[in-house]
Structure formats: structure tokens, C-alpha cells
Amino acid sequence: MSDVFMNTYHRLPVRFVRGEGSWLFDAEGKKYLDFSSGIAVNCLGHAYPPLAAAIAEQAAKFNHVCNYYQSEVSAAFAEKLVAACAAGGMKKLFLANSGAEANEGACKIARKYSLKKYGAGRHRIVTLRGSFHGRTITTLSATGQDKFHRDFGPFTEGFAFVPGGDIAALDKALDKAAVAGLLIEVIQGESGIIPQTPEYIEAAARFCAERDILLMFDEIQCGLGRTGTFLAFEQYHYADGRPLKADVVTLAKGLCGGIPAGAVLAGEKAMDVFEPGDHGSTFGGNPIAAAAGLVVLNTVTDPAFLKEISRKGDRIISTVKSWNHPRVKEIRGRGLLTGIDIDADAWPFLEAAIKRAGPGTPGLLLLSAGLQTLRLLPPYTVSDAEIDEGLNIIKEKL
Numbered sequence: 001m002s003d004v005f006m007n008t009y010h011r012l013p014v015r016f017v018r019g020e021g022s023w024l025f026d027a028e029g030k031k032y033l034d035f036s037s038g039i040a041v042n043c044l045g046h047a048y049p050p051l052a053a054a055i056a057e058q059a060a061k062f063n064h065v066c067n068y069y070q071s072e073v074s075a076a077f078a079e080k081l082v083a084a085c086a087a088g089g090m091k092k093l094f095l096a097n098s099g100a101e102a103n104e105g106a107c108k109i110a111r112k113y114s115l116k117k118y119g120a121g122r123h124r125i126v127t128l129r130g131s132f133h134g135r136t137i138t139t140l141s142a143t144g145q146d147k148f149h150r151d152f153g154p155f156t157e158g159f160a161f162v163p164g165g166d167i168a169a170l171d172k173a174l175d176k177a178a179v180a181g182l183l184i185e186v187i188q189g190e191s192g193i194i195p196q197t198p199e200y201i202e203a204a205a206r207f208c209a210e211r212d213i214l215l216m217f218d219e220i221q222c223g224l225g226r227t228g229t230f231l232a233f234e235q236y237h238y239a240d241g242r243p244l245k246a247d248v249v250t251l252a253k254g255l256c257g258g259i260p261a262g263a264v265l266a267g268e269k270a271m272d273v274f275e276p277g278d279h280g281s282t283f284g285g286n287p288i289a290a291a292a293g294l295v296v297l298n299t300v301t302d303p304a305f306l307k308e309i310s311r312k313g314d315r316i317i318s319t320v321k322s323w324n325h326p327r328v329k330e331i332r333g334r335g336l337l338t339g340i341d342i343d344a345d346a347w348p349f350l351e352a353a354i355k356r357a358g359p360g361t362p363g364l365l366l367l368s369a370g371l372q373t374l375r376l377l378p379p380y381t382v383s384d385a386e387i388d389e390g391l392n393i394i395k396e397k398l
């Protein structure tokens with residue numbers, strides 16, 4: 001293990017040299033079934049041939065042009081992404097490089113929208129307890145988990161947290177005179193695959209519309225098809241049954257299938273908030289990322305492909321439920337975003353699943369979420385046989 005890296009990650013004892021589909025291989029040739037997808041990034045698996053070809057083809061043309069110009073490939077990607085999010089009300093976007101950067105953009109949009117319309121002082125952004133929105137000082141400020149708030153203050157001012165599920169608390173927190181935006185993951189990823197109820201999201205949308213507070217969904221982990229619809233919040237509705245529309249949506253992680261990318265999208269209300277000079281990002285909309293992103297979007301917007309994601313997710317949940325295993329406390333999730341609560345810390349379990357690898361015996365790559373939740377984020381291309389193999393390893397380790 002190299003020791004030149006800063007000590008920021010609890011690393012597991014493995015180093016990879018190549019990947020193929022749902023599998024990664026180390027230098028000794030041991031193989032590992034990847035149920036982590038690089039934390040929801042490699043949505044089409046490793047070395048997916050159309051993705052590799054698109055990246056190589058773009059690299060042979062040019063890698064980058066600055067954002068003073070458009071490139072054909074970035075424009076095509078942007079158009080396709082806005083179209084993919086049109087059902088959620090999105091009309092325009094800003095392209096960035098990561099989830100934190102996308103959420104920074106969302107916070108800036110909410111603040112400027114409110115400032116221009118209502119003047120200074122109405123800049124608060126409300127988020128949920130247990131949320132995770134990124135690692136920059138501002139997105140840490142937006143993250144509703146105390147453990148991230150040690151050691152790095154002072155934080156960006158103007159964020160407030162509410163407990164998910166508590167409609168009365170949300171009603172109180174969304175003070176029309178002080179709040180510019182509400183930022184929500186409809187299914188929280190990092191804290192344990194925690195879905196918000198339809199009633200809660202409906203109430204949030206209603207309060208935001210009544211009070212002209214921007215309704216912003218962080219779909220960085222749960223979006224891009226992972227729950228079986230392109231955006232996870234498409235599965236939520238207004239009280240009268242109409243599909244929900246957001247004011248702002250953020251995406252990253254799987255957006256370009258493993259090439260760094262992020263996006264902040266906005267609907268009618270907020271799409272023209274930014275003016276020249278307000279915001280920017282050197283690598284945002286990078287042509288190689290855009291070429292890769294086109295492959296992801298062309299695949300993940302196919303209704304039959306999305307249906308398969310739901311079916312595979314149902315297979316995971318029904319299989320784990322069928323075990324009736326005494327060490328499994330609960331299984332939650334939708335599509336290929338699953339959390340299995342166990343009766344012990346998840347981390348040693350992750351280590352054991354990797355260390356199992358040997359000649360002829362695969363290891364399994366899993367994630368944790370919270371302390372005692374195993375988080376399963378397989379690539380969308382995972383096969384039924386691979387799902388069964390991965391689940392059997394989990395059962396063996398339980």
C-alpha cells in the first residue's frame with residue numbers, strides 16, 4: 001500500500017488493476033464481484049465497450065475546450081440530459097465535475113433567486129437530518145450529520161436542518177421570510193438508504209410552491225435510473241396525483257459512467273438566475289465526460305432498461321427476505337439502491353467479504369452506510385446470476 005496519500009480514507013486491503021462488467025481484478029489475478037460501483041458511479045459496469053469506445057473516439061479529437069466556446073459533444077450531452085429530466089420540470093443546466101460542486105451551484109441559484117426577488121436576508125437553505133451533500137465547506141454546512149461538522153469550522157452561514165418525515169417541523173422551518181431553498185435526497189444514501197415518505201415529499205412540494213421557496217432534489221446517489229426511474233423523485237406525486245416537478249435537481253456520480261461529472265439543472269423559475277460571470281468551472285462539460293455521458297444517457301433513458309433495474313432490485317430484496325436470517329434486521333431500498341441492516345458493525349463485514357478472495361474464489365465489494373447497514377449498489381448491467389452469487393457471499397458471511 002502506498003503511503004503518499006493523505007490519510008483521508010479507511011482503505012480496504014486490495015489494489016485493482018483492471019475491470020470487466022461487474023468484476024474487478026487485482027494484480028494476483030484474484031477477482032471481486034463489484035456491488036459498490038465506485039459508490040454509484042460505474043453504472044454500466046467496468047470497461048463497458050461502447051463507453052470505452054466513445055471515450056477513445058473523443059480523446060482522438062480533443063480532450064477539452066474552455067467554456068468560452070461550446071463543443072458539439074457537450075451541447076449534445078446537455079440537450080439529452082435536460083430532455084431526460086424534462087418530466088421533473090427541468091429546462092436548463094450547468095455542467096460541473098462532482099456532486100459537491102453541483103450542490104454548491106444549487107445553493108448559489110437558491111440564494112440569488114431569493115435575493116433578486118425578495119432582497120437581502122432571505123437566504124437560508126433547509127436540509128434534512130441524516131443528509132449528505134458533499135465535502136466542501138458549504139456542502140458540509142448543508143449536510144445534516146454532526147459527525148461531519150467537527151474540526152472544520154467556521155462553516156458557511158445560513159443552513160438549517162429538519163428531521164425527515166416530520167411534516168409539522170418542516171412546515172415550521174420553511175419560514176417564507178427567511179428561507180430560499182429546501183434541499184432533499186428523496187432516498188438518503190450515505191446515512192443508510194432512508195427513503196422519505198410520499199406524504200412528506202408531497203408536503204415539502206406544497207410548502208415550497210405556496211411560499212416561493214425553491215424545491216431542490218439532490219439526486220446524486222439516487223438519480224440516473226438507480227431506483228428504476230430516471231430521477232428518483234419521479235416516483236412521488238402531488239396530492240391530486242400529478243407527477244412532481246422540482247425547481248432544481250443535482251446529479252453527479254454515474255452521470256458519465258466513471259468519468260468525473262456533475263450537473264445542476266433548473267426548471268422555469270430558476271433556469272435564468274445565473275448571468276454571465278456568476279458561476280463557472282474549468283472542466284464543467286468536458287468533452288470526454290460528455291462523450292461518455294451520451295452513452296450513459298442513451299442507455300439509461302430506455303424504459304425497458306429502467307424496468308430491468310427495478311426487477312433486479314426486487315430480486316435482491318425478495319431473496320434477502322426469503323432467508324429470514326436472524327442477523328438481518330431490515331432490508332430497504334428501491335431498484336439497485338439497497339440497504340441491509342445487520343446486527344453488527346458493517347465495516348469488518350466489508351473486509352471479510354474482500355478477504356474471502358483467493359484462487360478460484362471471488363471476493364465481494366460492498367459498501368456500508370451508517371454504522372450497521374450494508375449498502376448494495378451493483379452496476380445496472382449486473383446479471384441475475386451475479387446478483388445470486390453476491391447475495392450468497394453475503395449469506396455465507398452472515
Ligand SMILES: Cc1ncc(COP(=O)(O)O)c(C=O)c1O
Pocket residue numbers: 039097098099100101103132133134135185189190218219220221222252253
Ligand atoms: C447524495 C449525495 N450528494 C452529494 C454527494 C457528493 O458528491 P461528490 O463526492 O461527487 O462531491 C454525494 C456523495 O456521496 C451524495 O451521495
